Amino acid sequence: MDNFIVHSLLLISLLLLLYGAARVFYSIWWKPRRLARRLNLQGIKGTPYRPLIGDMKELVKLISEAWSKPINLNHQIVQRVDPFTLNNVQKYGKISICWSGTRPRLIIKDTELMKEVLSNKQGHFSKPPLNPLILILTRGLTTLEGEKWATRRRLINPAFHLERLKEMLPAFSTSCSMMIERWKNMASPQGTGDMDVWPELQNLTSDVISRAAFGSSYEDGKRIFELQRELIVLVIEAMQTLYIPGFRFIPTKKNQRRKKLNSKIKSMVRNVIERKEHTMSIGQSKVDDLIGLLLQSNKDNQMTTEDVIEECRQFYLAGQETTSSWLTWTLIVLAMHPDWQEKAREEVLQICGKNEPNFEDITHFKIITMILYEVLRLYPPVIALYQHTNNETKIGDISLPAGVDVTLPFLLNNHDPELWGDDVEEFKPERFSEGVSKASKDQLAFFPFGWGPRTCIGQNFATMEAKMTLATILQHFSFRLSPSYIHAPYTVMTLQPQHGAHITLHGLQVVS
Ligand code: HEM
Numbered sequence: 001m002d003n004f005i006v007h008s009l010l011l012i013s014l015l016l017l018l019y020g021a022a023r024v025f026y027s028i029w030w031k032p033r034r035l036a037r038r039l040n041l042q043g044i045k046g047t048p049y050r051p052l053i054g055d056m057k058e059l060v061k062l063i064s065e066a067w068s069k070p071i072n073l074n075h076q077i078v079q080r081v082d083p084f085t086l087n088n089v090q091k092y093g094k095i096s097i098c099w100s101g102t103r104p105r106l107i108i109k110d111t112e113l114m115k116e117v118l119s120n121k122q123g124h125f126s127k128p129p130l131n132p133l134i135l136i137l138t139r140g141l142t143t144l145e146g147e148k149w150a151t152r153r154r155l156i157n158p159a160f161h162l163e164r165l166k167e168m169l170p171a172f173s174t175s176c177s178m179m180i181e182r183w184k185n186m187a188s189p190q191g192t193g194d195m196d197v198w199p200e201l202q203n204l205t206s207d208v209i210s211r212a213a214f215g216s217s218y219e220d221g222k223r224i225f226e227l228q229r230e231l232i233v234l235v236i237e238a239m240q241t242l243y244i245p246g247f248r249f250i251p252t253k254k255n256q257r258r259k260k261l262n263s264k265i266k267s268m269v270r271n272v273i274e275r276k277e278h279t280m281s282i283g284q285s286k287v288d289d290l291i292g293l294l295l296q297s298n299k300d301n302q303m304t305t306e307d308v309i310e311e312c313r314q315f316y317l318a319g320q321e322t323t324s325s326w327l328t329w330t331l332i333v334l335a336m337h338p339d340w341q342e343k344a345r346e347e348v349l350q351i352c353g354k355n356e357p358n359f360e361d362i363t364h365f366k367i368i369t370m371i372l373y374e375v376l377r378l379y380p381p382v383i384a385l386y387q388h389t390n391n392e393t394k395i396g397d398i399s400l401p402a403g404v405d406v407t408l409p410f411l412l413n414n415h416d417p418e419l420w421g422d423d424v425e426e427f428k429p430e431r432f433s434e435g436v437s438k439a440s441k442d443q444l445a446f447f448p449f450g451w452g453p454r455t456c457i458g459q460n461f462a463t464m465e466a467k468m469t470l471a472t473i474l475q476h477f478s479f480r481l482s483p484s485y486i487h488a489p490y491t492v493m494t495l496q497p498q499h500g501a502h503i504t505l506h507g508l509q510v511v512s
Pocket of ligand 1: 318448454
């Protein structure tokens with residue numbers, strides 16, 4: 001009998017071992033090769049599959065090389081910022097394959113197909129499976145799919161209507177004025193000063209979101225977002241090391257700090273929400289901030305307090321660094337092109353004179369708008385979007401099996417002479433003089449805020465903030481690149497200046 005049990009156990013162990021081995025073989029060998037064959041048979045070429053690591057080694061090698069040295073002062077930035085995708089497209093064509101680990105990744109550098117993916121008419125695309133660490137930062141709109149996403153998007157939308165944003169403009173203006181005052185105080189008695197504007201503009205966009213989201217609880221909001229910022233840095237750090245499933249639960253010092261920050265942020269936002277709910281219920285609070293607007297459109301309680309907390313954190317994650325990246329590159333580019341800086345300043349002074357720009361003024365800026373678009377083209381804060389096929393699907397003539405990642409490389413499109421002409425690498429805001437649709441050869445090749453149902457909900461917010469900030473800076477300062485500026489765009493979530501954005505400011509006497 002004992003023998004029988006021992007043999008049975010041995011047999012079960014053997015079967016389990018065989019099953020495990022078969023699963024490993026299937027996922028790291030058979031499945032990737034089968035998916036690659038399906039794509040290759042349609043004439044799509046790319047890098048060969050290397051078990052487990054995919055193209056990681058090559059990617060790290062190219063990026064380390066590119067990011068180790070700055071580039072000349074021009075706008076040819078693709079080779080530095082995203083050398084791996086560029087290499088792949090140059091070698092294998094507009095539609096090519098590379099590998100993120102065991103998953104094939106299709107790079108689609110074709111405007112029509114990119115829009116088809118983002119339109120997602122059949123609903124077969126979703127965001128790629130997320131690193132669980134990202135979910136510590138937010139479980140808001142960007143991380144949701146299907147019905148849950150649609151309901152949430154419907155509830156959040158009203159908070160971003162232009163009319164609502166109009167009411168938030170004074171908050172934007174206050175943040176701007178505070179920054180300008182700080183810059184004036186930092187300047188020499190002659191009104192000149194060297195400054196790294198990247199942290200300054202990050203501060204500004206944090207301040208704007210705190211005011212816009214938290215209104216009268218702005219001080220709490222600022223503290224909450226400071227903690228969120230610390231958490232983001234810790235999460236990025238963890239994401240840059242090898243991902244080991246379950247490691248985040250081990251109580252290391254950093255894991256404990258992440259956990260502590262997370263619960264502190266949540267409880268602080270919860271307090272603000274409860275206070276807001278209370279004052280709204282007794283009619284003592286004006287609904288003019290994002291939290292109030294979310295609570296107002298959530299009358300049927302389709303969102304829980306937890307959901308509202310996650311959306312607040314989401315606003316910061318999606319809207320803070322993107323907008324500061326946009327503004328920073330705008331100042332750098334205008335410092336490189338003093339003629340356009342002067343044209344922009346003339347427009348601002350003509351429309352607003354000495355006054356703070358108001359909503360009407362902002363809608364009349366033409367040159368400022370063209371400049372901001374051209375900067376978004378050359379230096380898009382989001383350089384690519386990523387999708388994943390959940391089911392077998394078709395785009396154009398291509399059949400995509402389930403389980404394929406997709407990269408849509410905005411940056412490459414924005415620097416493509418076929419779409420923009422031979423002067424693609426030049427800063428020419430006049431391309432946008434008749435709007436976005438006439439700027440490129442292919443109508444609508446430009447969608448820095450995404451496309452389709454998941455297009456950026458904060459586009460108007462960011463645009464208004466960027467116009468207000470740029471106009472105010474131009475009223476008070478002229479600027480050029482500082483001798484210590486090093487031109488080195490690179491990406492950490494967004495497109496950033498690797499060695500800062502040092503410019504020399506000269507105070508202007510135009511505004512008292
Ligand atoms: C220059 C500034 C900005 C850029 C370039 C930008 C870009 C984008 C892009 C490309 C997407 C689409 C992502 C995808 O399809 O996967 C997106 C989505 C989103 N953005 Fe922005 N964004 C900016 C500012 C903002 C601001 C200021 C906010 C909020 C205050 C915001 C909130 C969001 C949210 C919540 C989504 C998710 C929409 C959804 O999944 O339905 N963004 N953004």
